[in-house]
Amino acid sequence: xxxxxxxxxxxxxxxxxxxxxxxxxxxxxxxxxxxxxxxxxxxxxxxxxxxxxxxxxxxxxxxxxxxxxxxxxxxxxxxxxxxxxxxxxxxxxxxxxxxxxxxxxxxxxxxxxxxxxxxxxxxxxxxxxxxxxxxxxxxxxxxxxxxxxxxxxxxxxxxxxxxxxxxxxxxxxxxxxxxxxxxxxxxxxxxxxxxxxxxxxxxxxxxxxxxxxxxxxxxxxxxxxxxxxxxxxxxxxxxxxxxxxxxxxxxxxxxxxxxxxxxxxxxxxxxxxxxxxxxxxxxxxxxxxxxxxxxxxxxxxxxxxxxxxxxxxxxxxxxxxxxxxxxxxxxxxxxxxx
Amino acid sequence: xxxxxxxxxxxxxxxxxxxxxxxxxxxxxxxxxxxxxxxxxxxxxxxxxxxxxxxxxxxxxxxxxxxxxxxxxxxxxxxxxxxxxxxxxxxxxxxxxxxxxxxxxxxxxxxxxxxxxxxxxxxxxxxxxxxxxxxxxxxxxxxxxxxxxxxxxxxxxxxxxxxxxxxxxxxxxxxxxxxxxxxxxxxxxxxxxxxxxxxxxxxxxxxxxxxxxxxxxxxxxxxxxxxxxxxxxxxxxxxxxxxxxxxxxxxxxxxxxxxxxxxxxxxxxxxxxxxxxxxxxxxxxxxxxxxxxxxxxxxxxxxxxxxxxxxxxxxxxxxxxxxxxxxxxxxxxxxxxx
Numbered sequence: 001x002x003x004x005x006x007x008x009x010x011x012x013x014x015x016x017x018x019x020x021x022x023x024x025x026x027x028x029x030x031x032x033x034x035x036x037x038x039x040x041x042x043x044x045x046x047x048x049x050x051x052x053x054x055x056x057x058x059x060x061x062x063x064x065x066x067x068x069x070x071x072x073x074x075x076x077x078x079x080x081x082x083x084x085x086x087x088x089x090x091x092x093x094x095x096x097x098x099x100x101x102x103x104x105x106x107x108x109x110x111x112x113x114x115x116x117x118x119x120x121x122x123x124x125x126x127x128x129x130x131x132x133x134x135x136x137x138x139x140x141x142x143x144x145x146x147x148x149x150x151x152x153x154x155x156x157x158x159x160x161x162x163x164x165x166x167x168x169x170x171x172x173x174x175x176x177x178x179x180x181x182x183x184x185x186x187x188x189x190x191x192x193x194x195x196x197x198x199x200x201x202x203x204x205x206x207x208x209x210x211x212x213x214x215x216x217x218x219x220x221x222x223x224x225x226x227x228x229x230x231x232x233x234x235x236x237x238x239x240x241x242x243x244x245x246x247x248x249x250x251x252x253x254x255x256x257x258x259x260x261x262x263x264x265x266x267x268x269x270x271x272x273x274x275x276x277x278x279x280x281x282x283x284x285x286x287x288x289x290x291x292x293x294x295x296x297x298x299x300x301x302x303x304x305x306x307x308x309x310x311x312x313x314x315x316x317x318x319x320x321x322x323x324x325x326x327x328x329x330x331x332x333x334x335x336x337x338x
Numbered sequence: 339x340x341x342x343x344x345x346x347x348x349x350x351x352x353x354x355x356x357x358x359x360x361x362x363x364x365x366x367x368x369x370x371x372x373x374x375x376x377x378x379x380x381x382x383x384x385x386x387x388x389x390x391x392x393x394x395x396x397x398x399x400x401x402x403x404x405x406x407x408x409x410x411x412x413x414x415x416x417x418x419x420x421x422x423x424x425x426x427x428x429x430x431x432x433x434x435x436x437x438x439x440x441x442x443x444x445x446x447x448x449x450x451x452x453x454x455x456x457x458x459x460x461x462x463x464x465x466x467x468x469x470x471x472x473x474x475x476x477x478x479x480x481x482x483x484x485x486x487x488x489x490x491x492x493x494x495x496x497x498x499x500x501x502x503x504x505x506x507x508x509x510x511x512x513x514x515x516x517x518x519x520x521x522x523x524x525x526x527x528x529x530x531x532x533x534x535x536x537x538x539x540x541x542x543x544x545x546x547x548x549x550x551x552x553x554x555x556x557x558x559x560x561x562x563x564x565x566x567x568x569x570x571x572x573x574x575x576x577x578x579x580x581x582x583x584x585x586x587x588x589x590x591x592x593x594x595x596x597x598x599x600x601x602x603x604x605x606x607x608x609x610x611x612x613x614x615x616x617x618x619x620x621x622x623x624x625x626x627x628x629x630x631x632x633x634x635x636x637x638x639x640x641x642x643x644x645x646x647x648x649x650x651x652x653x654x655x656x657x658x659x660x661x662x663x664x665x666x667x668x669x670x671x672x673x674x675x676x
Contacts, residue, residue, distance in 0.1 A: 001465045006415060006439040008465050049656055077344060078524060086424040087650035088444050095527040096661040101344040102527050103452060104648075106426050106442040114441060118456075125463035127339045127346050186416060189433040189440050310442075312425035318387055323434040 004218025013180035014123035017173040019287035020064030024165030030266045035288035037064045050141035058094035061169035069171040077128035082111035110308030112283040113327040117184035119172040136167035137278025159199035161235045162272035168283025185215040185328040195321040201238020204307040207324035209245040232282035232306030233262035235275030261285035282306040294333040301332045342556025351518035352461035355511040357625035358402030362503030368604045373626035375402045388479035395505035396432035403507040415466035420449035448646030450621040451665040455522035457510040474505035475616025497537035500610035506621025517632045523553040523666040533659040539576020542645040545662035547583040570620035570644030571600035573613030599623035620644045632671040639670045
């Protein structure tokens, strides 16, 4: 299982049996709208607060994934969930209504792949027959907590990113059909001293490349093993830095081989500055768009590196720089022999 | 590995090879002072904020545990850490300096056993040779975030609990000597509608008993298999309720068989109202006091049920009740055959 210092190879290749992809109004106008199961036409989702709206996203993502997998909630051993809200409030309240034994995770935007890695691990090692990994974010809940209430209309620099309103859930199973999880690399926390919360992509890029290097070193894989390497949400600036760092460290990537989930979800004309972010971003792009491409045969093997900026409003106020992390998970299309 | 619906049995019995137990001034005056590795004489630990002080607690707990285990940080594959501060700020910053691949967990005060369960799971299944699980809390950081700055001197009802200033770390290994982790039960989120954040023990008791029932049902163990069943931090009121619930559900416990970490750490005359709480509470009582008793032969098999109140200041303001969870881990003394 453990290979090298910080990676796992999943010999039995746990199956992503089904997924649930739920989004908000901004996502409904985005490039990947067709790949969502449910799209809400406003940010409230019938609730009295944005955090409760996010709970609805998580509940629907899990319910949809479980239903599409032909399973019932009772058959799922564990729910692995995390989000950006203090004390994971939306995840907790979704866990309360779903009643599935619950493991709370926090890795900021990297939570999506922390959850998928752990769910695949549990299934690989017979600790679960079925586990659901879910990651989510809500634009207004995040703005309110980390920045200003959106009603203030505060301006942002072009390096800032737009938090996605979405939840993506994946049911990982020991049986069924679907793309397969083949390995995972758990990242270290890297902090290069950047402290601007409006340039998180720049701060996160070194963590992404550190995990990428560790992944290749530990698993013996090389860039050509993947049709696509996709970061969680580095955005335009972070992705450019990450590409430069790869070059410096001798990781040779083909043109268009390294992309970013944060640059895929919205259209060119949506005002998202440097790109999208949030745990929900990499979750819905991976579980929706990328897995659909795998099912259509357009992608055979991908590596998803979800990045997380582990800052808090408090660490920023205390003039700390931004510690960052990235977790990588490799997925291969069904029927691809390794 | 998976037994029943939500439990794991660890056949190879991963070893708690070493521990690090760090506390603050209130703990230095407590009943278990002798069982700490380091005790600080003030709440600041040489730092400029309580959150940074908590980072020091975590760093020292991990370093001490790793050193006592005769290992170096490089030999530890994964650090599993969580705390009560928003975005796990103290854990994150400790992860940054320790440079060990990092998995962030959040289960409020149940984080201690969420971490130990996951670390033992990873070692059992050869996903790690050595993993360090650490849980922590800091009284003043918690008061400031969840309640009022301590300088206000706000009064509390007798049902309230006192958050422990401490970090407890355990190095779980595939080899070495020490008590062994034999099974774990991951809890569901239970909410009985209580909403008083000054009576969290009462809110958490049903979750503790739900997990206890699940543990016995899944593993086939019965109360007489354990010399001691110890809850994380139910406090006086929560423990009384939990005992009553056990009786109602036909779980027959001997006199003094069911205790609470929150009632062990301080002396009778310390003003802690209904008892102690915080992820650091169950971590230091278990990794210090209880494992020491196992090493001395006074306890053979114990079950630790760490309870967590998954509320947030925001969920309280939004008039929500308190969702609670509990995770149970069973530990047996070295050389005890099962």
